[in-house]
Amino acid sequence: MSATDEYLAAVRRRLFLLDSKTRAAIITELRGHIAEAAQSAAGDEAAALAHLDPPATLARAYRQIYRPSPWAIVLLGLGAVLLAFASLPGLVGEVGAAIGYAALAAYILWGAIMTGRRSGLQLAGYAFAFRLVGLGFQFMEADPGTEFVWEDFGAFLAASALLLVIGYLPGEVRRRREGAERGPSL
Amino acid sequence: MAGEVSEEWVRELKKGSIQLCLLALLRGGRMYGFQLIKALRERSGGYFDLKEGTAYPALHRLEQRGFVRSEWVMEGPGNPRKYYTLTPQGAKALAAATAEWESLVHSVGDVLEGKP
Numbered sequence: 001m002s003a004t005d006e007y008l009a010a011v012r013r014r015l016f017l018l019d020s021k022t023r024a025a026i027i028t029e030l031r032g033h034i035a036e037a038a039q040s041a042a043g044d045e046a047a048a049l050a051h052l053d054p055p056a057t058l059a060r061a062y063r064q065i066y067r068p069s070p071w072a073i074v075l076l077g078l079g080a081v082l083l084a085f086a087s088l089p090g091l092v093g094e095v096g097a098a099i100g101y102a103a104l105a106a107y108i109l110w111g112a113i114m115t116g117r118r119s120g121l122q123l124a125g126y127a128f129a130f131r132l133v134g135l136g137f138q139f140m141e142a143d144p145g146t147e148f149v150w151e152d153f154g155a156f157l158a159a160s161a162l163l164l165v166i167g168y169l170p171g172e173v174r175r176r177r178e179g180a181e182r183g184p185s186l
Numbered sequence: 187m188a189g190e191v192s193e194e195w196v197r198e199l200k201k202g203s204i205q206l207c208l209l210a211l212l213r214g215g216r217m218y219g220f221q222l223i224k225a226l227r228e229r230s231g232g233y234f235d236l237k238e239g240t241a242y243p244a245l246h247r248l249e250q251r252g253f254v255r256s257e258w259v260m261e262g263p264g265n266p267r268k269y270y271t272l273t274p275q276g277a278k279a280l281a282a283a284t285a286e287w288e289s290l291v292h293s294v295g296d297v298l299e300g301k302p
Binding site: 025026028029030032033035036037040051052053057058061062064065066185186 | 205206209218219220224237238239240242243246247248250251253258265266267268279283
């Protein structure tokens with residue numbers, strides 16, 4: 001594998017959430033750029049690569065432009081739903097639910113940073129909805145005499161709502177910070 | 187200039203004008219990324235030496251806004267190039283941005299020259 005292939009593979013890996021057509025077009029365009037830059041540097045591939053941004057920087061710039069593919073959102077959403085169920089005390093116990101909730105929050109945070117505020121909020125929305133659905137099922141399945149505790153429900157609701165904040169805020173902060181880095185658009 | 191004013195200030199000045207410069211270069215006909223970066227460097231006397239991490243996303247953004255369109259052209263076996271062309275909408279945006287730019291340069295010039 002050449003140095004160019006390694007560089008492009010690193011960029012491609014970081015664009016895994018984009019649809020394959022967009023990702024392929026980006027990589028092809030960059031490959032052409034590197035080939036021509038090397039040619040103008042008397043065939044020095046290393047010199048051409050030295051002038052490039054790090055793969056992470058370049059990929060981040062593209063991720064600001066292109067939204068993740070619908071399939072990526074579905075898969076990420078599926079992960080959020082599974083973790084949402086793993087954060088229900090009635091299913092996995094108090095300790096398990098705390099661990100599940102922490103994992104869910106971390107997952108949504110990661111998703112929001114990787115995909116931006118809209119998709120982050122979408123993931124958090126799935127988690128929020130399915131936590132409530134799961135709680136509803138638990139309540140229906142509970143013994144008839146089980147007492148409904150409003151304080152517990154309030155805490156559960158607040159924790160679920162916090163996920164929406166986690167899904168939205170990092171993406172919004174990133175958007176503003178990167179918008180300032182990138183400069184204004186025409 | 188370096189050392190007299192902050193690098194950040196210079197960077198901000200450049201950032202605000204990259205898209206305008208890219209559109210202006212495309213006024214002369216379709217160009218591909220490497221060609222645009224090179225032309226921008228040469229015509230600006232080296233002032234703009236864009237990294238591809240700035241140039242390509244800027245072009246893709248202009249395309250999303252409808253200011254440029256792109257097409258793949260095969261130039262030799264296994265050598266596809268993505269050419270960018272100014273759209274009518276992009277030409278309008280370029281005219282408006284150029285007018286704004288000239289107004290800014292004129293006004294700042296008046297202040298710098300100390301005109302009453």
